[in-house]
Structures are given as structure tokens and as C-alpha cells.
Amino acid sequence: MTTVTPAAPRPGTLPLADLRAMFRRVPGHIDAATSGLPLTATADALRSALDAWTAGEATPATYDVSVAASRAAYARVAGVDVTRVAIGAQTSPLVGLVAAAVPDGGRVVVAEDDFTSVTYPFLAHADRGVTVRAVPVGHLAEAAADGCDVVATSLVQSRDGRVADVGAVRAAAARVGAVSLVDVTQAAGWLPLVPAPADHADVTVCSAYKWLCAPRGTAFATTTPAAAARLRPLAANWYAGDDPWASVYGTDMRLASDGRRFDTSPAWLSWVGAAPALDAFARVDVAAVHAHDVGLADDLRGRLGLDPAGSAIVSLADDDGSVRARLDAAGLRVAGRGGGVRLAFHVWNDSDDVDRVVAALDAA
Structure with missing residues (x-):
């Protein structure tokens, strides 16, 4: 499979007025936290992709251009090197990678009333003795300092928009040797992520269909090298291979050495629509x-x-x-x-x- 790394425009080069002009005006749509609106370029790209598919002209290599462009653009949004970015379809399986790495009998601290894609993956390990303690979002750092294996929170709370102090959370987690996980789904696209929180969490996850205005079925994780070493690639598959097209058969597993080892095989059309949206948000001020x-x-x-x-x-x-x-x-x-x-x-x-x-x- 051909891997294409597009040129990386500097963030901040697209004026807000130009980004606003990329959307069709929908008066009264005040619900980006549920689902963003598509850029006209996203809608056009999806229509063109459907036409190509109908004509029998679609190929995996063609789709992978959109995946690679989306990955590179999200790396700019998150302020990390592209090698640290994994792709997925939803956030909960990406959180699940961290949950599966919690040791038997481990302790997890989460924000009270956080979105369940952050909390449920940890609760699902109760049979291994994993305990989950929920505290008010403003007390996460304090609770983590008491001792835990993981502290997890959304940067922006889905329910009411409160913004967590993820810098304090990661510092507290580091002091006790815990992994910090931050879901930036309700932040990426309107809250600046550079230089934080990518530098303020060991693992970040993001669904891109809300404030980043990509189609549903596009999600990302970023990991520090130390955190990645603690995670098992539970969905190991051909697309996560060091050379994907050499990884489609057999038992000789050779996964990518970087963040791609945690990839899941992409839902192609979603990524066709994601590429122009993520590029725009990577370039906007x-x-x-x-x-x-x-x-x-x-x-x-x-x-x-x-x-x-x-x-x-x-x-x-x-x-x-x-x-x-x-x-x-x-x-x-x-x-x-x-x-x-x-x-x-x-x-x-x-x-x-x-x-x-x-x-x-x-x-x-």
C-alpha cells in the first residue's frame, strides 16, 4: 500500500473567515458537540468517491491517500509527530487499549459523569479486580496523587463544557507512575491543543466527527513512546503491519514500529470525507x-x-x-x-x- 505524506501547511495560515466560508450556512444549528456540519469540500469529496466506486474505479491505494492525509493533518492539530498517531473508528476501542493494560487489581481514576466511552472500557475489567474511582473533574489531580495506575478524563466535558486542568492531572499521574489519558473529542477544533494537551497526557484519543467536522467513523489516538510500550495492539491486523500489503496472510506478524501498530483497518469513505476537513482545521488559526x-x-x-x-x-x-x-x-x-x-x-x-x-x- 502506498503511503503518502502530504506537505504540511503551517497551522494558523487559514483565516477564520475563509474557514467559515467553507460551510453551507445552517441557521440555528447549535450542536457541534453532537455532530459537526460537513465542509462543502467534504460533501464534494464523498460524492466524487461514490461516483468512482460506482464506476469500479476505487482502489485501496486511492483511499489510503485520504487516510495518510488525515493522519498528517491530525498530527498538526494535536501538535505531535505523525509517527505518534494511530487511526481508528471510535474512541472507546482506543481507550480500551489503555484499559486492557491496567494490571489485575489495578486502580483507575476518572472524572465524575464523564462520557462513558472514557469510563466504560475500564469498568469492563471489574472481573480482573480493576477498580474505578470517579471524582469531580476539579479533583482529578488530587485523586491521582493518592495512587492509581491510570487517570482518565475528557479535556472538555461533554455534558456541560467544563475544561479539565490536564497539565495538573498528568503531573500528578507522573509522580505515582500512572498513565494519563485525555479524550480531546469535545475540544479538538475549537480549543488550542498545541502545545497542550498532547504534551500533557501519555495517551490522547479523539473522535473527529464533532468539532473537526469529519464523517463519523474517524478517530485518532496519540501516544508517547513510553505509553506505547505499555500497550498491546489488541486489534492487530494487516493495516497495522510494517508493510501492510505484506501483512495480509499468515502468522509472521510484523507490526509497524510506530503509532500505526495500533491502527484498525479504515472505513474508506469516511476518510475520504475527513481529509479536507482535517486539513482545514490543521491550517486555521x-x-x-x-x-x-x-x-x-x-x-x-x-x-x-x-x-x-x-x-x-x-x-x-x-x-x-x-x-x-x-x-x-x-x-x-x-x-x-x-x-x-x-x-x-x-x-x-x-x-x-x-x-x-x-x-x-x-x-x-
């Missing part, structure tokens, strides 16, 4: 994206009498479902999460979306 997204979110908070939170996600209490009902009736795309309503502002949103939310709530 992410600080400008952060200012735009958080600016809209904090504007809404202020107009609702809430304090700013520095997150692109806004969570509103909604015990009886009436808030969600009013927003739905106003034609706004939002999500119900954890007994509240979650709004997630991204690059396609503007002040009109904030006005519509306020008007819908004021009308009550």
Missing part, C-alpha cells in the same frame, strides 16, 4: 476559532444572567424539558444532556443564533 466560539457562548451566558465560562458549550438547566421544547419550537438544533439543554457554538454560528436562543427563551 485555532485561537481565532476559540475566540469566535467562546465569544458567542459567553455572550449567550451574559444575556441569560450567567457568568462567562470560557467554553464553547453552554449547559442550561431543564428539569421539566420546557427549555428544550421552546428551543425546538423555534427551529434551533440543540441537545438534551444530563437533565439539561446543551448548546455548542462553532464556526458556522453567528450572533443571529444567539439572538434566536434569547428570543425563544424570552418568549416564555
Whole structure:
């Protein structure tokens, strides 16, 4: 299989206005935390790939160009060398690599009410005596310092947008010899990841279909060399081979020596759509994206009498479902999460979306 490493444009060379122009405007879609919108280039690439498939012109080597481009672009987003990046389809199997490496009777610390793709893989090892302690996200470092084998958290909490202090978490984990794992799914695309948290966690995982606007079925892991040495490639397969096309038969397993050893075979069409999206987010000035997204979110908070939170996600209490009902009736795309309503502002949103939310709530 041909491995193509495209040129790596410097991050920050794509103006925010140009990135915004790559999306078709969908008024009232305030739900990037559930699923991002596709770039027009992503939709075009998928249509072209379907046409090529229909004509019998699609080949694995052609698809691998998109996989390689996506891997290289994500490495720039995460601020790591491309050799440290593994691809997958979802985050939970990638978290599962770390969970399987916890010793019998080991101890794991997780954030309370974190997304279950981070917590369930560890809970599934209870039969080996693995215990999982859930603590408030602000107390992760303190809990890790008490002793554990792994401390795992989302950088940005899916439920309410709180941002974890992953630097403190990794420092505490290092002091007790634990592995730190950070899920950046709800952060990558709006929260700058360079130089952290890639440098602030032994393992990071990310599903790219939310804020990075790739199709579902595209996910990544990054590992430090020391962490990679502790992980077993549980899904060892031909695509993870040192030479993939020499790894399709037999028992002579020769896996890649770098992050590719943890690859799973890609769902081809998803990666065709991912390549242009990830390239755009690798080139954009992410600080400008952060200012735009958080600016809209904090504007809404202020107009609702809430304090700013520095997150692109806004969570509103909604015990009886009436808030969600009013927003739905106003034609706004939002999500119900954890007994509240979650709004997630991204690059396609503007002040009109904030006005519509306020008007819908004021009308009550």
C-alpha cells in the first residue's frame, strides 16, 4: 500500500473567515458537540468517491491517500509527530487499549459523569479486580496523587463544557507512575491543543466527527513512546503491519514500529470525507476559532444572567424539558444532556443564533 505524506501547511495560515466560508450556512444549528456540519469540500469529496466506486474505479491505494492525509493533518492539530498517531473508528476501542493494560487489581481514576466511552472500557475489567474511582473533574489531580495506575478524563466535558486542568492531572499521574489519558473529542477544533494537551497526557484519543467536522467513523489516538510500550495492539491486523500489503496472510506478524501498530483497518469513505476537513482545521488559526466560539457562548451566558465560562458549550438547566421544547419550537438544533439543554457554538454560528436562543427563551 502506498503511503503518502502530504506537505504540511503551517497551522494558523487559514483565516477564520475563509474557514467559515467553507460551510453551507445552517441557521440555528447549535450542536457541534453532537455532530459537526460537513465542509462543502467534504460533501464534494464523498460524492466524487461514490461516483468512482460506482464506476469500479476505487482502489485501496486511492483511499489510503485520504487516510495518510488525515493522519498528517491530525498530527498538526494535536501538535505531535505523525509517527505518534494511530487511526481508528471510535474512541472507546482506543481507550480500551489503555484499559486492557491496567494490571489485575489495578486502580483507575476518572472524572465524575464523564462520557462513558472514557469510563466504560475500564469498568469492563471489574472481573480482573480493576477498580474505578470517579471524582469531580476539579479533583482529578488530587485523586491521582493518592495512587492509581491510570487517570482518565475528557479535556472538555461533554455534558456541560467544563475544561479539565490536564497539565495538573498528568503531573500528578507522573509522580505515582500512572498513565494519563485525555479524550480531546469535545475540544479538538475549537480549543488550542498545541502545545497542550498532547504534551500533557501519555495517551490522547479523539473522535473527529464533532468539532473537526469529519464523517463519523474517524478517530485518532496519540501516544508517547513510553505509553506505547505499555500497550498491546489488541486489534492487530494487516493495516497495522510494517508493510501492510505484506501483512495480509499468515502468522509472521510484523507490526509497524510506530503509532500505526495500533491502527484498525479504515472505513474508506469516511476518510475520504475527513481529509479536507482535517486539513482545514490543521491550517486555521485555532485561537481565532476559540475566540469566535467562546465569544458567542459567553455572550449567550451574559444575556441569560450567567457568568462567562470560557467554553464553547453552554449547559442550561431543564428539569421539566420546557427549555428544550421552546428551543425546538423555534427551529434551533440543540441537545438534551444530563437533565439539561446543551448548546455548542462553532464556526458556522453567528450572533443571529444567539439572538434566536434569547428570543425563544424570552418568549416564555
